Amino acid sequence: MARLVVRDIVITTMLLGLFAAIGTGVVAWVHSGTEARIAENRLAMTRMRVTQVLEGLDYDNDPVTDHHRVGDERLGGHDLPVWLARHEGEVVGVALSAIAPDGYSGDIRLLVGIDATGTLRGVRVTGHRETPGLGDDIEVERSDWIHTFRGRSLVDPPIELWRVRRDGGVFDQFTGATVTPRAVVRAVRNALLYFEEHAEALLALPPPEEDAVLTIEPIMPEIPDHLAPTDPLPEAGGAEESTP
Numbered sequence: 001m002a003r004l005v006v007r008d009i010v011i012t013t014m015l016l017g018l019f020a021a022i023g024t025g026v027v028a029w030v031h032s033g034t035e036a037r038i039a040e041n042r043l044a045m046t047r048m049r050v051t052q053v054l055e056g057l058d059y060d061n062d063p064v065t066d067h068h069r070v071g072d073e074r075l076g077g078h079d080l081p082v083w084l085a086r087h088e089g090e091v092v093g094v095a096l097s098a099i100a101p102d103g104y105s106g107d108i109r110l111l112v113g114i115d116a117t118g119t120l121r122g123v124r125v126t127g128h129r130e131t132p133g134l135g136d137d138i139e140v141e142r143s144d145w146i147h148t149f150r151g152r153s154l155v156d157p158p159i160e161l162w163r164v165r166r167d168g169g170v171f172d173q174f175t176g177a178t179v180t181p182r183a184v185v186r187a188v189r190n191a192l193l194y195f196e197e198h199a200e201a202l203l204a205l206p207p208p209e210e211d212a213v214l215t216i217e218p219i220m221p222e223i224p225d226h227l228a229p230t231d232p233l234p235e236a237g238g239a240e241e242s243t244p
């Protein structure tokens with residue numbers, strides 16, 4: 001009788017151990033798959049957004065693997081990735097990360113594409129917590145508003161007009177929502193000022209070493225799921241010239 005009880009205990013323990021091992025294995029397997037998927041999405045997002053904000057530039061490198069880190073008050077952060085577009089080795093444009101700290105609900109994260117002459121090639125919002133239906137028209141998926149920056153520079157409009165219309169500037173605000181566009185306009189203007197002040201150094205940043213392992217610098221985290229790319233990815237490299 002006692003032997004039977006011991007045998008039952010041993011079998012039960014072994015079964016429990018087996019189930020625990022299987023459970024742990026399944027969780028680890030799912031986790032590693034999810035991690036790989038997240039990394040893939042980040043890469044896809046980075047490539048898509050960087051390519052978008054450098055639209056129309058003639059470049060022959062892969063900016064996604066040609067990156068450095070910079071920082072300044074004007075960019076809203078001190079360790080932010082910048083991606084470089086080159087033609088025959090010369091930097092012809094940069095995709096700067098910038099943070100607008102004064103959104104309605106905190107930071108609004110931006111990618112700002114500027115060519116070597118200081119003209120904006122494109123701006124995209126890469127993360128925010130603004131109110132759906134009020135402040136989220138800054139997303140390219142929700143409205144065309146973000147395209148109003150394309151072709152602009154610090155002389156177009158003049159610096160004093162880099163404001164929303166309500167504050168005497170040239171950029172539209174949204175109905176019942178001025179705080180969000182105001183923050184974005186200010187951050188884009190500040191990114192242009194940063195570029196102007198640091199153009200020489202930015203345009204002289206070195207390319208990755210020949211034998212370096214090419215790494216991908218993912219776009220800033222906190223990208224809401226609904227901003228993840230769904231369209232087929234554009235090819236890396238120079239995009240066709242298009243009208244502003």
Ligand SMILES: Cc1cc2nc3c(=O)[nH]c(=O)nc-3n(C[C@H](O)[C@H](O)[C@H](O)COP(=O)(O)O)c2cc1C
Binds near residue numbers: 132136179180
């Ligand atoms: C619940 C709630 C959420 C809001 N969310 C935003 C927002 O995301 N972005 C924004 O600019 N204004 C938002 N507003 C409105 C601002 O409080 C502010 O009134 C507005 O930006 C000023 O714009 P106006 O001068 O055009 O009225 C929100 C207001 C409320 C009550």
